[in-house]
Amino acid sequence: MxxxxxxxxxFIGSHTVLALLEAGHEPVIGDNFANSSPxxxxxLEQIAGQPVTCHEVDLTDVAATDALVADVxxxxxxxxxxxxxxxxxxxxxxxxxxxxxDSTFAVLAAMTEHGVEKFVFSSSATVYGPDAPxxxxxxxxxLRATNPYGWTKAMIEQIVTDVAAASPGFKAALLRYFNPIGxxxxxxIGEDPSGTPNNLMPYIAQVAVGxxxxxxxxxxxxxxxxxxxxxxxxxxxxxxxxxxxxxxHLDTMSESARAFNLGTGQGTSVFELLHAFERACGKELPxxxxxxxxxxxxxxYADPTRAREELGWKAEKTIDDMCVDTWRWQSANPNGFGG
Ligand code: UD1
Numbered sequence: 215m216x217x218x219x220x221x222x223x224x225f226i227g228s229h230t231v232l233a234l235l236e237a238g239h240e241p242v243i244g245d246n247f248a249n250s251s252p253x254x255x256x257x258l259e260q261i262a263g264q265p266v267t268c269h270e271v272d273l274t275d276v277a278a279t280d281a282l283v284a285d286v287x288x289x290x291x292x293x294x295x296x297x298x299x300x301x302x303x304x305x306x307x308x309x310x311x312x313x314x315x316d317s318t319f320a321v322l323a324a325m326t327e328h329g330v331e332k333f334v335f336s337s338s339a340t341v342y343g344p345d346a347p348x349x350x351x352x353x354x355x356x357l358r359a360t361n362p363y364g365w366t367k368a369m370i371e372q373i374v375t376d377v378a379a380a381s382p383g384f385k386a387a388l389l390r391y392f393n394p395i396g397x398x399x400x401x402x403i404g405e406d407p408s409g410t411p412n413n414l415m416p417y418i419a420q421v422a423v424g425x426x427x428x429x430x431x432x433x434x435x436x437x438x439x440x441x442x443x444x445x446x447x448x449x450x451x452x453x454x455x456x457x458x459x460x461x462x463h464l465d466t467m468s469e470s471a472r473a474f475n476l477g478t479g480q481g482t483s484v485f486e487l488l489h490a491f492e493r494a495c496g497k498e499l500p501x502x503x504x505x506x507x508x509x510x511x512x513x514x515y516a517d518p519t520r521a522r523e524e525l526g527w528k529a530e531k532t533i534d535d536m537c538v539d540t541w542r543w544q545s546a547n548p549n550g551f552g553g
Contacts, residue, residue: 215332215461216240218286220273220321221294223250225405226336226394226450228258230292232403233454235262239461242286243268244279245295249408251551257402273317276324283324290332290461293321296366299412300509303363314366315373322377332464333386334457335374339446339477339514340364341390349517352390352473360509371473378470385467387460392446392477392516394453396536397543404543405450406550415447415536418488419544422495429499431484433506438513444481446515449531449539452476459527467524477516478529487533494537495545 217234221227222243228250234241243255245268258266269286273279273295283291296314297303303310325333342350343358357368371388378384395415397404410426411417420426434441456476482490492499522528 215289216242216287217461218242218244218283218288218291219294220244220291221296223247223252223254223268224294226453227294228254228403229398229450229454230457231258231266232261232398233458235264237458242288244271244273244282246270246272249297251406253551254403261398261400261402273320274313276320279320280324280327283328283330287328288330290334291321291325291330292334292457292461293318294336296336298363300361300363301412304361307362310362310366315369318370318373322374326381331381331383331385332461333374333384334460335370335386335388337371337388337390337473338364338367339390339392339475339516341368341371344511348513349479349515350475351517352475352520375471384470385464386471387464388471388473389456389460390473390475391453392448392475392514394450395447396449396451396531396539398451399539401542401546404540404547414484414487415540418491418499419540421499422491422541423544423548425548427500429488429501431501431503432510434503436512438483440483440485442484443510444483444513444515446477446480447482447487447533447536448477448529449536452529452531456521456525456527459525463525474521474525475516475518476521477518479516479518481513481515482533490533491537491541494534494541
C-alpha cells in the first residue's frame, strides 16, 4: 500500500516509516519539521538502503494538504502530525487546538475529496482521563483529558469516528499509545526533544550523556511498588509494528472506527526504569526526589488484549531492550539530530 505518513519525520513516525518499508509498503512522508529534523530522512535512507520520499507541507494549509493527497494518491493515511507537549498546551491552548484540529480537518477533507478510505490515528492513553479503572480498556467511556493536548486527542477520536460512520467504506484505527521509548537498533534514529525533556526517558538519557546534571524524581510517596509513578513503557519499534498491523487489519474490520491500546500491560516505576538505564549505560545516574508533578497519576497501564486478538500484535521487547537501544542512540548522538 502507498501510505501517506503525516509527521513521518518525528520520533514515532520515523520508526513507523521503517516498519512500513520492511513490510513492503510504500510510505510517503508529509511533514513541516515543526518539531523534527530533516536529517532524519538521510538516516532513514541509510537504514533502509532505499530512497525515502518526503513532502514539506503545513497540514493546516487546506489547499496544500489537498494538493499533497492529490499528488501522492495514497491508499491510506497514518496521521501522526501534531503538537504534543503537555505543559506547552496548558500555556498555549489555542495554538494546540488550532494546529491539531485544523490539520486533522484538512487531512480528512482531502481524503474524502480524493477517495482515500483507510486512516490510522496517533492517539494516546491520555484520553482515559483521571478516573478510568486499571488496566485501561478500550470500552471505557467517557473519554476525557486533563490538558489541552490530551483533549485534542479525545476530540480527534470523536471527529474521526463521526467522519468514518458517515462515509461508507471508510475505516479508521485509533491507536492509543502508552509510553513510547527506545530507539531503532541501528542507533541512527531516536527521540530528540527540543529544549528540556518533559518525559522521563529522554531526561534520563540526557543525564547519562552529561547534558543534564541529575534526574528530578516527581514524588516517591505514591501508593506504588516503590513509591514512584508506574507507567506502561513500550518500545517504539514494537509500537511501529502495531501501526503496520492496524493498517493491514482495516479491510477486515467490521466497525468503521475502532480504538486499540498499544501497550505491554506492565507497569514500570521511575526507579525501575532509572536502574535499568544504569545497567544499560554502565554507570550510576544522579537523581533527586522532589515533589509530585501536578496532574500525574500514580499508575497507568494498558489492557493489551484487543490488539493481540484483533490485530495479531503484541509488544515483544523488554525494559532492558528499551534502555539499551535508547542508550545506543543517545550516546552516538549526544545532541540528537543537532550533531
Ligand atoms: C506524559 C503526558 C501524557 C503524554 C505522555 C507521552 C503528563 C502529565 N502526561 O505522560 O499526556 O501522552 O507523556 O509519553 O505530562 N517523571 C519523573 N521525572 C521526570 C519526568 C517524569 O519522575 O523528569 C515521572 C512522572 O512523574 C511519571 C513517569 O516519570 O510517573 C513518566 O512520566 P512521563 O514520561 O512524563 O509520562 P506520563 O506522565 O505518563
